Amino acid sequence: MSKLGHWQLWLPWLMFAAVMLLSVQYVLGLVTRSKVIDSGAAMFGGRVDVGHARVSIVDRHIALHDVCVADPRRPFNNLVEGDRCEFDVAAGPLLHKRTVIERGSVTGLRFATPRDESGTSSKSRSAVAAPSIQWWNDTTNQQPTEWLELLIRRFDPRLVNQFEAIKQTSALDDRVPREAAALDKRVRELARRAEELQSKVNRALANPLRNAEFLQAIAQEVPALQKEFADAAAEMERLPDSIDADRRAIVAARRNDEAWLRDQLQFPPLEAEALTAYLLQKQVTAPVDEVIDLLRVIRQIVPAKTAASSPAGQRGEDILFAGCERAPQLLVRKLVLAGMATIGSRRVELRGTLSDYAFPPALHDQPLRVKLTSLGSVPFELQATVDRLGATAHDELAIDCQGIVLPRTELGESEHLRLELAPSSGALSIRLKLDGDALSGEIELVQKQVQITPSIGRDLSTVPITAALDDALGNVDALATRITISGTLAQPRCRLTSDLGPVVAEGMDRALWRATELHVRRMMSNAERQVDQRFTELERQVAEIQAELRPQLAQAAGQVSDIAARRTPPQRITTERVGRRLPANSLFQ
Amino acid sequence: MLSEIVRPVRRVLQSLVACHTPTELAAGFTLGTIIGLLPKGNLIALSLCVLLFSLRVNKGLAVAAAVVFSCLATSIDPFVHKLGLIVLNAKPLQLNYACVFNLPFGPWLGFNNTVTSGVLLVGIYISYPVYYATRLVCEHVFLIQDPIVPNVGHRGDREQDIDFTTRTAA
Numbered sequence: 001m002s003k004l005g006h007w008q009l010w011l012p013w014l015m016f017a018a019v020m021l022l023s024v025q026y027v028l029g030l031v032t033r034s035k036v037i038d039s040g041a042a043m044f045g046g047r048v049d050v051g052h053a054r055v056s057i058v059d060r061h062i063a064l065h066d067v068c069v070a071d072p073r074r075p076f077n078n079l080v081e082g083d084r085c086e087f088d089v090a091a092g093p094l095l096h097k098r099t100v101i102e103r104g105s106v107t108g109l110r111f112a113t114p115r116d117e118s119g120t121s122s123k124s125r126s127a128v129a130a131p132s133i134q135w136w137n138d139t140t141n142q143q144p145t146e147w148l149e150l151l152i153r154r155f156d157p158r159l160v161n162q163f164e165a166i167k168q169t170s171a172l173d174d175r176v177p178r179e180a181a182a183l184d185k186r187v188r189e190l191a192r193r194a195e196e197l198q199s200k201v202n203r204a205l206a207n208p209l210r211n212a213e214f215l216q217a218i219a220q221e222v223p224a225l226q227k228e229f230a231d232a233a234a235e236m237e238r239l240p241d242s243i244d245a246d247r248r249a250i251v252a253a254r255r256n257d258e259a260w261l262r263d264q265l266q267f268p269p270l271e272a273e274a275l276t277a278y279l280l281q282k283q284v285t286a287p288v289d290e291v292i293d294l295l296r297v298i299r300q301i302v303p304a305k306t307a308a309s310s311p312a313g314q315r316g317e318d319i320l321f322a323g324c325e326r327a328p329q330l331l332v333r334k335l336v337l338a339g340m341a342t343i344g345s346r347r348v349e350l351r352g353t354l355s356d357y358a359f360p361p362a363l364h365d366q367p368l369r370v371k372l373t374s375l376g377s378v379p380f381e382l383q384a385t386v387d388r389l390g391a392t393a394h395d396e397l398a399i400d401c402q403g404i405v406l407p408r409t410e411l412g413e414s415e416h417l418r419l420e421l422a423p424s425s426g427a428l429s430i431r432l433k434l435d436g437d438a439l440s441g442e443i444e445l446v447q448k449q450v451q452i453t454p455s456i457g458r459d460l461s462t463v464p465i466t467a468a469l470d471d472a473l474g475n476v477d478a479l480a481t482r483i484t485i486s487g488t489l490a491q492p493r494c495r496l497t498s499d500l501g502p503v504v505a506e507g508m509d510r511a512l513w514r515a516t517e518l519h520v521r522r523m524m525s526n527a528e529r530q531v532d533q534r535f536t537e538l539e540r541q542v543a544e545i546q547a548e549l550r551p552q553l554a555q556a557a558g559q560v561s562d563i564a565a566r567r568t569p570p571q572r573i574t575t576e577r578v579g580r581r582l583p584a585n586s587l588f589q
Numbered sequence: 590m591l592s593e594i595v596r597p598v599r600r601v602l603q604s605l606v607a608c609h610t611p612t613e614l615a616a617g618f619t620l621g622t623i624i625g626l627l628p629k630g631n632l633i634a635l636s637l638c639v640l641l642f643s644l645r646v647n648k649g650l651a652v653a654a655a656v657v658f659s660c661l662a663t664s665i666d667p668f669v670h671k672l673g674l675i676v677l678n679a680k681p682l683q684l685n686y687a688c689v690f691n692l693p694f695g696p697w698l699g700f701n702n703t704v705t706s707g708v709l710l711v712g713i714y715i716s717y718p719v720y721y722a723t724r725l726v727c728e729h730v731f732l733i734q735d736p737i738v739p740n741v742g743h744r745g746d747r748e749q750d751i752d753f754t755t756r757t758a759a
Contacts, residue, residue: 095693095694095697096691096693096695096696097696097697098696314628314702315628315662315663315666315670315702315704316628316666316669316670316673316702316703316704316705316707317670317674317702317703318701318702318703319674319677319678319701319702319703320701321677321683321686321687321690321701322680322683322684322687323683323684323687324687324690324691
């Protein structure tokens with residue numbers, strides 16, 4: 001009974017203690033959640049959401065659920081998201097106002113997930129807009145465009161109008177009808193004159209004595225007219241000969257035209273580096289920016305220089321006494337990471353560790369290391385080292401990804417020339433270093449089983465290079481692209497080299513050689529056909545003119561000859577002539 | 590029913606206005622002044638708060654003083670920072686400081702902060718003058734309000750006097 005009474009005495013106290021413990025635990029959970037949200041926003045620069053937090057005093061265990069860290073650069077995206085974060089906190093350091101997480105785990109990690117609410121908050125740091133990378137020889141990107149535009153201009157079929165043969169034919173085309181018209185006019189004028197003369201002569205011959213003087217004058221005019229007729233006839237007969245002479249001159253000009261056209265189709269060599277930049281620069285800028293952004297995020301989370309030891313709003317200054325050592329306020333010895341990521345349009349399961357995260361980082365003797373590897377068909381490995389031990393901040397990022405599946409890609413900036421890369425597999429290797437502000441490193445992508453299909457824009461449709469280019473690129477099986485990065489984190493500079501540029505340049509050279517031969521043949525035959533057509537037409541016109549004028553000329557000439565034949569010089573009436581005309585038996589003969 | 594509901598409020602108010610002799614008022618004001626001047630978020634400030642609510646001092650005046658002096662505290666920060674800096678940088682005391690600092694809960698005390706140490710020293714230095722002056726003021730106020738009570742506040746325990754009278758009468 002005394003035991004029962006004793007039990008009744010301590011049980012309420014025990015229950016009270018339990019309730020107090022649970023209350024403390026609950027309050028600690030709220031405080032921890034608030035602290036994580038505040039310090040997370042300060043660390044990442046974006047809003048941090050925590051679903052709920054649970055603190056176990058007995059186990060020294062903290063569990064956070066549904067943690068989302070907003071991306072400060074993209075407010076409606078999460079930088080990282082985790083389903084469950086568990087931390088085992090060491091008790092001893094807490095007595096010395098330090099938080100040491102001996103081990104922990106973050107499961108259900110996801111990256112770059114969308115979020116419903118904006119991730120900016122009043123406590124967030126303003127995210128610095130990431131400047132785009134600068135490329136070495138940025139202007140070379142324009143060179144292939146200009147080169148292709150030159151190609152369009154030089155392969156223009158209208159260039160045939162600049163052929164000397166065509167010009168001469170056009171001149172002949174203008175001249176011959178003009179000459180024919182002049183000849184026609186001249187013949188008509190001569191015919192009119194002959195007709196007029198004929199009528200005058202006829203009238204004069206009706207009374208020759210009265211028109212004796214006129215008939216005398218006719219005697220001089222008729223030979224001149226006959227000469228004019230002869231000249232006109234000769235000129236008419238000379239027309240075909242003139243055309244023949246022009247034809248010979250045009251044949252000679254045609255040879256010059258071919259030489260001129262071949263000269264026009266001599267192009268400056270297309271630089272492989274410029275072609276690489278033209279084809280790939282735009283496509284790789286965004287991924288390279290993303291990789292460099294990753295370093296910026298690392299620098300944002302672990303700044304190169306820790307801000308003043310006194311937190312904002314603290315009054316006074318904390319003194320470190322002689323004999324005391326500075327220690328990080330927060331130390332995470334090891335975190336096991338597990339989650340999913342999208343690599344090359346494939347969902348990949350990731351496992352990894354984060355070790356030795358400290359704040360301030362310089363107060364811990366080990367650099368922060370992150371290692372992530374994939375499970376499954378796509379081998380992926382990421383290693384990041386963030387070292388703040390020395391005077392200069394040193395960051396390293398290494399990513400290796402084998403068997404990455406690259407989607408169908410279109411290369412090329414303008415509508416002139418585009419290359420379509422069919423889906424292929426590749427190996428991606430990224431090595432980046434950041435010493436202080438100096439950025440260096442390489443990104444290498446090797447693509448295998450590549451299928452490249454060139455497509456030519458409408459402007460270049462007159463240039464027959466597609467088939468030849470297709471043949472040249474059909475032999476390409478693998479491509480290697482390398483981006484060398486230098487400069488600073490604020491102004492990164494990149495140099496792009498790839499097999500693609502030289503391959504396409506070589507293919508383009510061959511295609512262009514074939515296209516030039518084909519184009520020259522086509523243009524020359526086109527010019528020849530045009531010249532022949534015009535000559536045929538001219539000859540037909542000349543023949544028609546001759547057929548038309550020749551009878552007119554002959555008729556008029558006949559009239560003149562007739563005039564010349566009928567013309568009798570008027571004789572003076574003498575007694576002798578009169579007597580001879582008298583009958584023989586005339587008394588006066 | 591209503592009285593049951595307002596009982597906690599009444600008790601809080603009673604605890605705030607209780608202990609209203611000039612001595613208790615002065616002691617509460619002095620403690621409140623020191624608490625108000627101290628930076629919060631360390632064990633020293635927390636201990637003083639616990640002390641305040643444990644002692645028989647006027648809590649209402651203490652809280653009011655703490656609020657008022659919290660607002661004025663930053664104005665004396667440059668001075669107390671310099672004072673704390675001098676004291677904490679005293680070389681002969683470094684080992685002692687380090688020993689205390691390295692004890693469990695040592696960093697939670699916050700005494701390594703220049704302003705905390707400076708305010709604590711200033712608080713200790715001004716505590717008696719503040720206490721004495723406040724008590725004089727309180728006695729003067731009580732004399733004006735209730736001139737019949739003889740020698741009130743001489744011992745500074747008006748409540749005890751009344752209780753004594755009551756008990757004697759009983």
